[in-house]
Structure formats: structure tokens, C-alpha cells
Amino acid sequence: MKRKKVWYGFNTQDAAYYSNRSFSPVTPFFYADEFDIRPVRHVKNLNKMIGRTVCRYGKATNFRSCAHGVTSTTAYMKFGFVWPHILGPLVRITGDTSSCGDSGGGWSWGTTAWGVHTGRSTPAGLGPCVAPNQNPGQPPLSGYFTSVEAIQAHFGISIMRLPF
Numbered sequence: 756m757k758r759k760k761v762w763y764g765f766n767t768q769d770a771a772y773y774s775n776r777s778f779s780p781v782t783p784f785f786y787a788d789e790f791d792i793r794p795v796r797h798v799k800n801l802n803k804m805i806g807r808t809v810c811r812y813g814k815a816t817n818f819r820s821c822a823h824g825v826t827s828t829t830a831y832m833k834f835g836f837v838w839p840h841i842l843g844p845l846v847r848i849t850g851d852t853s854s855c856g857d858s859g860g861g862w863s864w865g866t867t868a869w870g871v872h873t874g875r876s877t878p879a880g881l882g883p884c885v886a887p888n889q890n891p892g893q894p895p896l897s898g899y900f901t902s903v904e905a906i907q908a909h910f911g912i913s914i915m916r917l918p919f
Contacts, residue, residue: 783915785861785868788812788819794917797867798903801828804846809869811848811898815856821864823848823898832876832899842873844905851875851898862900868914870900 783795787810805828810821831843846869853860853875862869875898903914
């Protein structure tokens with residue numbers, strides 16, 4: 756059966772979902788790392804993110820890092836070089852270590868889903884897909900993700916959660 760792809764806000768956000776019109780049961784889970792599959796029990800509220808620590812897992816790097824502090828829930832990021840556009844509002848974090856191909860990976864803490872990885876950039880405004888250590892002497896990279904709350908609000912959906 757052909758899947759239908761629905762984009763989240765043309766040129767403003769970085770999220771999509773797929774529907775196959777199936778009524779088969781789905782278990783809500785996410786990859787905390789390659790071998791750690793966790794149930795979704797909570798969704799983090801945007802108004803409780805600032806100053807908190809969050810973890811990122813990227814499939815391309817196959818790396819989970821939990822040394823990221825949230826600095827903004829209303830950040831915007833320039834994306835693309837040929838036809839640049841602005842993504843946002845996004846959640847911005849400190850010290851991102853992601854790489855090209857990690858987009859779409861989960862941001863979480865324990866069994867709480869926070870968001871979906873969008874990309875990273877330096878304060879100089881580089882695009883989201885730059886190689887690690889590409890700019891020695893630059894300030895640490897900032898990472899960006901689309902919050903679960905924003906995705907739920909835009910699509911009019913609720914992320915499935917397992918009971919406690």
C-alpha cells in the first residue's frame with residue numbers, strides 16, 4: 756500500500772509523518788541508542804525545557820550524548836545554501852555533536868520524548884550539516900530540534916504513550 760507523506764509547515768519546520776491507513780496495533784517506543792529501545796511514557800512540555808539537560812541519539816553517528824543544555828525554545832535557524840529558508844521556532848541546545856544523517860533522531864530523557872533532531876550550526880550561521888571540528892576556534896556548535904509539542908499541535912495528533 757502506498758504511504759502518504761505529510762509535511763509540517765513548508766519552509767518553517769522540520770517534521771513529517773507517514774500514514775499507511777493501517778489499523779494494526781502500534782507500540783510507542785523510541786531508540787535511546789542502537790540497542791536501547793525505550794517506551795514513551797511522557798512528552799516534555801516546552802515551558803519546562805529551558806535550563807534542563809537532554810539527550811540526543813543519532814543513527815548516522817550511532818552515538819547517544821546527554822551533555823546538552825536547553826538555551827531557547829523559540830530559536831530560528833537558516834537551512835540550506837542554494838534556496839535558504841528559515842526553520843522555527845525550534846529548541847536550541849548547547850554543545851551538539853551530531854553529524855549529517857542524524858536528522859530525525861530522538862531527543863529524550865529517560866522515557867520522556869522531547870523532540871526530533873533538525874540540525875546544528877555555529878553562531879556564525881553555518882548550515883545544519885557541517886562536519887565535526889570543521890571550524891577550529893569557533894564557539895561550540897548549537898543543536899536544534901523540533902519539539903514533540905510543536906509536532907502534535909501542527910498535525911492535531913497526540914503521541915501515543917504507554918501507561919506507567
